[in-house]
Amino acid sequence: MNFFLKFFSLIILSISISYPQTKSYINLDELIKETLQNNPQLKAARNTTDAARTKIDQQSSWDAPQVGIEFFNTPVQSFPNPIKNSMENDYFIQQMFPFPGKINAMTTAASNNASMVEQQYFALEKQIIKQLKNYYYELYLVQKKIEINLENQDLLKQFLEITRKQYELGMGKQPDILRAQTELSVLINEGVNLEKEKTDIQTMINTILSRPANDPLGYVPEPADTLPRWNFDQLFQLAAENRAELKSMNYNIDMYKSELDASKLEYYPDIMARLMYKDMTGTTDDFWAFMVGVNVPLAFWSSSKYTGKVEENELNIKTAEEQYNLMKNMVASDVQNSLVNIETNRNLTELYKNSVIPQAEQTLQSTIAAYQTGKTEFLMLIDAYRMLLMSKLDFYMSKMNFLQSQAQLEQAVGLTLEQIKNEIK
Numbered sequence: 571m572n573f574f575l576k577f578f579s580l581i582i583l584s585i586s587i588s589y590p591q592t593k594s595y596i597n598l599d600e601l602i603k604e605t606l607q608n609n610p611q612l613k614a615a616r617n618t619t620d621a622a623r624t625k626i627d628q629q630s631s632w633d634a635p636q637v638g639i640e641f642f643n644t645p646v647q648s649f650p651n652p653i654k655n656s657m658e659n660d661y662f663i664q665q666m667f668p669f670p671g672k673i674n675a676m677t678t679a680a681s682n683n684a685s686m687v688e689q690q691y692f693a694l695e696k697q698i699i700k701q702l703k704n705y706y707y708e709l710y711l712v713q714k715k716i717e718i719n720l721e722n723q724d725l726l727k728q729f730l731e732i733t734r735k736q737y738e739l740g741m742g743k744q745p746d747i748l749r750a751q752t753e754l755s756v757l758i759n760e761g762v763n764l765e766k767e768k769t770d771i772q773t774m775i776n777t778i779l780s781r782p783a784n785d786p787l788g789y790v791p792e793p794a795d796t797l798p799r800w801n802f803d804q805l806f807q808l809a810a811e812n813r814a815e816l817k818s819m820n821y822n823i824d825m826y827k828s829e830l831d832a833s834k835l836e837y838y839p840d841i842m843a844r845l846m847y848k849d850m851t852g853t854t855d856d857f858w859a860f861m862v863g864v865n866v867p868l869a870f871w872s873s874s875k876y877t878g879k880v881e882e883n884e885l886n887i888k889t890a891e892e893q894y895n896l897m898k899n900m901v902a903s904d905v906q907n908s909l910v911n912i913e914t915n916r917n918l919t920e921l922y923k924n925s926v927i928p929q930a931e932q933t934l935q936s937t938i939a940a941y942q943t944g945k946t947e948f949l950m951l952i953d954a955y956r957m958l959l960m961s962k963l964d965f966y967m968s969k970m971n972f973l974q975s976q977a978q979l980e981q982a983v984g985l986t987l988e989q990i991k992n993e994i995k
Contacts, residue, residue: 594788598706601779605702608780612698615691622680622687629680630673635665657851660859664844672840675832682825689818696814696981698778703977705775710790711970712768715963719761722959726754733948746948753952793973795919797912797987804994805905805983812984813901819894826890830883836876839864904982908975915972922965930958 606612642658730750773783810816841864848857867876937954940946980986985993 595791596706596788598703601702601706601775602699604779605698606695609698609778610780612691612695615694619684619688619691622684625680626677626684629676632668632673633666635663637661637663659849659851660846661849662844662846664842664861667841667843669835669838669840672832672835672838675828675835679825679828679832682821682828686818686821686825689814689821692984693814693818696984700977700981702775702778704974705771705778706790707793707970707973707977709768709771709775709787710793710973711966712764712771713790714966716761716764716768718959718962719757719764722955723754723757723761725955726750726757729948729951730754743948749949749952793969795969795972797916797972797976798991798994799913800909800990800994802906802909805909805979805990806902808985808990808993809901809905809983810898813982814984815897816894816901819890819897823887823890823894826883826886830880830887833876833879833883836879837867839867901982905979908979908982911975912972912979915968915975918968919965919972922961922968926961927958927965930954930961934958 638661640660640662641656642660644656730747733746733750772785772787775787776783776785841862844859844861844863846859846861848859850856867873934951934954934957937946937951940950976987980990983990
């Protein structure tokens, strides 16, 4: 029995030193910076934001002035030189002056629209960072699965050698050898599938980073699994103040209010002024002329155009406010779901780490002793070891879910974990 336990310990030791101690690690913060800089979807969204800002200058500018010349009493035979024989040439410049307040209202609306688009960009930023973190933690899990799979293969090779020696000594059974071989083959096949899964995840990460799809990634370091315990009220208050989607909808409401102010000002007339110089051909008596005109918005055949615009903007405001309320409810749901997922996976992680895995290790040790003394079958030894391995896999699965739930919480609140910690002290 002592020989078998020593041999088993040597196997574990040989596996632990068979893997390289120096690995090329990938840093999540560096991946996030690269994503913010190179992701094509974010680049396109930045261009959309910049385009929205240009509309502010467009709305704050007056219409272009008009300049021209009019020819009076010009003989037909003077074509194509109407100036040659014309009796009067009028040179003019005219400008439309909007009613005071209209330009300011439309500029404010354009500014709110630009801010709304900018917040939509920030929301997209949070969404893509969440996707990156999810794939990053999935890569962490699959790397752990591969590591455990290789350890399991090495141990089964040693178990297979043991069963063969015991069979040669008449202490074992041939079915034990076949079971060990079958289990080893299953693990080898699983290892191939895990490598494919790792490649698929790396491809998704490279796509987010805008790297070549086959660009190799390093090893994910062991993430920290500690997190303060926060309650719903604390986080929802932060989310209501910082969630980009809510900020965007607030700016949308303000934009429609500014458009409503502008549409109400359309009831007031704009002013058109024209300055003209009359060149009287053949005389020295030239003249200046000045003309002022206004549009009449309240004419009965055109008034519905302006009243309809006011009603449209009033309804747009009500719609935007209801959309804001709906989004606020969705944010509350996101925060609550994130908290539930965090606490559930936190408890599972602690349960596997402190209870399930130690118990599975004890079960394996007792099964080893029983198998050595002939009190149990080899299949029970395999089952005990597989139970330990499944416990480890479930532990890392819970840890991955715990980490992904944190990324979900960051998106739900609109702040990073560090920012949340600084806000809640």
